[in-house]
Amino acid sequence: MGRSRLKINAEAIKENVRKIYEFTGKKIIAVVKSNAYGVGIEFVVPLLEPLEEIDAFAVACVEEGIELRKIGVRKEILILGGVLKGEVKALKEFHLTPVVSDPEHLKVLEDENIPFHINVDTGMGRLGFLEDIPKDPRVKGLMTHLSSPADREFSMRQLRKFEGFLKKFIGNSRMSIHVESSAGLIYKVPFATHVRVGLAIYGEKPLKEYPVDIKPALSFEAQVISVKRLPKGHPVSYGRTFVAQRDIRTAVVAVGYADGLMKTLSNRGYLLFKNKKLPILGAVTMDMTVVQVDGVNIKVGDWVEIVNPKRTFVDLARDAGTIPYEVMCNLSPRVERVIV
Numbered sequence: 001m002g003r004s005r006l007k008i009n010a011e012a013i014k015e016n017v018r019k020i021y022e023f024t025g026k027k028i029i030a031v032v033k034s035n036a037y038g039v040g041i042e043f044v045v046p047l048l049e050p051l052e053e054i055d056a057f058a059v060a061c062v063e064e065g066i067e068l069r070k071i072g073v074r075k076e077i078l079i080l081g082g083v084l085k086g087e088v089k090a091l092k093e094f095h096l097t098p099v100v101s102d103p104e105h106l107k108v109l110e111d112e113n114i115p116f117h118i119n120v121d122t123g124m125g126r127l128g129f130l131e132d133i134p135k136d137p138r139v140k141g142l143m144t145h146l147s148s149p150a151d152r153e154f155s156m157r158q159l160r161k162f163e164g165f166l167k168k169f170i171g172n173s174r175m176s177i178h179v180e181s182s183a184g185l186i187y188k189v190p191f192a193t194h195v196r197v198g199l200a201i202y203g204e205k206p207l208k209e210y211p212v213d214i215k216p217a218l219s220f221e222a223q224v225i226s227v228k229r230l231p232k233g234h235p236v237s238y239g240r241t242f243v244a245q246r247d248i249r250t251a252v253v254a255v256g257y258a259d260g261l262m263k264t265l266s267n268r269g270y271l272l273f274k275n276k277k278l279p280i281l282g283a284v285t286m287d288m289t290v291v292q293v294d295g296v297n298i299k300v301g302d303w304v305e306i307v308n309p310k311r312t313f314v315d316l317a318r319d320a321g322t323i324p325y326e327v328m329c330n331l332s333p334r335v336e337r338v339i340v
């Protein structure tokens, strides 16, 4: 019954997983942090959990791991953000696997029989050991993260560094090794056993030239709540940043920055109705956005598209001056999620 909704194409998501597996030949650690990039874990994860191509899930923190267990996930769950004091009990109770990337994480796990992965910093400069990688019988995975997958030279340097660590690290042969995120897939890292992918599963291309034929899986729509004619000289929205230069027809759409429509789209973005672009007039507000609908046969109750398979979150984010990750994880709970 929501006035805005996110349509999730279940078949497209499952097909994307198959395509990623076909391309890489590696099992997938599905990254579903931040409520599956805003799409909604309770909608996405039940689609992913039964797929053979998916070996594990990854989330940012212990809280998110617990949420996954509560909705019925039985596969391994990696906690990318390590483990802090006070979280060990939950790790054990919910069988979560932390990725250790700081001596303090190790300290927290002292005397605990909890398996973990280790993160090596080969150039990301965020999480991960730079050297002195702990050797420990509990280690069952080793990872690194590419900071600039679009930069081949730097990425190759990171990969060589990681390979150097791997050679020195005598772990057990069944350890999982994972490096590639969605954009990183292009490197087909020969020594990795898994890929660690988020964005591409949701059908958004991380690079302009992307060799994996993924399918857009998301549509974001909202209803028109008013249509009217504005006379020449009439301003639109807060701050009067738009003034009608002639008589125009406008529609008010029930979507604003509280739903996830970035305010930077004020006066420059557009929404879509039956493939027609409806320019955004004036400031995007919390719950509503005004668009121009001259010559468009549109009425109250009609659904307008913000994102569709031809105009993806990647495209919307580019118009808004940001990245699809940020737009998607700002989709609010008010946006109804519908599986199609």
Ligand SMILES: *Cc1c(COP(=O)(O)O)cnc(C)c1O
Binding pocket: 031, 033, 080, 145, 180, 181, 182, 183, 196, 197, 198, 199, 200, 206
């Ligand atoms: C978020 C994240 C990923 C997934 O990245 P995508 O670009 O969405 O595929 C992989 N690894 C780490 C460490 C991450 O934080």
